[in-house]
Amino acid sequence: MKKLVLINFLFCFALQGQAQQNFDTVKIRPLKVAENIYMLRGSGGNIGVMIGRDGTLMIDDQFAPLSNKINGAIKTLDPGEIRFQINTHIHGDHTGGNENFRKMGVTIVAHNVVRERMMKEQPNPRLNRTTPPRDREALPEITFSDRLNFHLNGEDIELAHFDPAHTDGDVIVHFKNANVYHVGDLFRSGYPFIDVSSGGGITGYITSLDKLLGMLDDNSKVIPGHGELSTKADVKIFRDMLADIRDQVLAALKKGKKPEDIPGLGIADKYEPKWGGGFVKGKDLVLVITDELKGTITKK
Ligand SMILES: [Zn+2]
Numbered sequence: 001m002k003k004l005v006l007i008n009f010l011f012c013f014a015l016q017g018q019a020q021q022n023f024d025t026v027k028i029r030p031l032k033v034a035e036n037i038y039m040l041r042g043s044g045g046n047i048g049v050m051i052g053r054d055g056t057l058m059i060d061d062q063f064a065p066l067s068n069k070i071n072g073a074i075k076t077l078d079p080g081e082i083r084f085q086i087n088t089h090i091h092g093d094h095t096g097g098n099e100n101f102r103k104m105g106v107t108i109v110a111h112n113v114v115r116e117r118m119m120k121e122q123p124n125p126r127l128n129r130t131t132p133p134r135d136r137e138a139l140p141e142i143t144f145s146d147r148l149n150f151h152l153n154g155e156d157i158e159l160a161h162f163d164p165a166h167t168d169g170d171v172i173v174h175f176k177n178a179n180v181y182h183v184g185d186l187f188r189s190g191y192p193f194i195d196v197s198s199g200g201g202i203t204g205y206i207t208s209l210d211k212l213l214g215m216l217d218d219n220s221k222v223i224p225g226h227g228e229l230s231t232k233a234d235v236k237i238f239r240d241m242l243a244d245i246r247d248q249v250l251a252a253l254k255k256g257k258k259p260e261d262i263p264g265l266g267i268a269d270k271y272e273p274k275w276g277g278g279f280v281k282g283k284d285l286v287l288v289i290t291d292e293l294k295g296t297i298t299k300k
Pocket residue numbers: 089091166185
């Protein structure tokens with residue numbers, strides 16, 4: 001339990017670290033992904049942008065101090081109106097600019113639970129702390145549960161929610177004609193953070209990745225929540241790493257290992273060089289997975 005508190009602490013510390021950094025030095029760098037679709041990197045989650053004669057649609061908005069820079073970068077791609085912004089999930093490094101973009105006239109779209117969670121205090125019992133509700137201006141105006149379709153700029157865009165994974169309000173955005181996906185933090189560089197206090201979980205994480213993989217083909221371009229533009233093969237490696245760690249934790253629990261001993265077994269050691277460079281280490285991930293799965297064993 002102590003370690004779990006530490007993970008949450010480290011997570012918040014990481015987010016705070018980003019929030020306190022000097023945003024003056026951050027550059028917003030656009031990368032062309034398809035004819036009228038771009039990925040923008042700055043500080044925080046990767047932003048997706050689709051431009052065209054019907055107006056601009058963007059995905060995620062990083063931190064509030066970057067809103068003017070992000071808006072400026074988008075306007076150099078296309079000076080037209082930004083009409084919609086989709087939040088892939090609740091976290092502040094993806095939704096921090098909501099108030100600012102709303103004031104610019106952008107309509108914000110998200111999963112139902114993203115709005116619900118933003119409206120309420122978010123207690124984190126493990127941390128013994130509470131995140132206050134977001135300002136009214138930050139709240140998504142359009143929300144949905146499973147699927148929502150946009151038809152803009154000659155493109156059919158499907159928003160899909162699978163199962164509780166990174167959080168319980170994760171949404172992926174699929175540009176059908178361009179074969180481009182923005183998948184939020186469902187897939188990212190580094191080990192995933194499974195945000196249990198926002199309804200995330202390992203079981204849904206893997207089923208969600210399987211549903212995503214069922215949609216991708218070898219030509220698909222995948223914009224991850226964090227990291228480089230990726231492919232189906234990259235998502236598959238990530239999914240297989242997670243499933244292997246899950247399977248090993250489950251096997252250890254079935255063998256009667258004590259949950260508190262499982263993070264010390266070295267289950268994630270071979271994955272550490274590729275995935276352990278961020279704030280989540282293999283042991284942290286093993287601990288969160290063990291915590292979720294131990295209940296499923298004792299019930300049998
Ligand atoms: Zn996140």
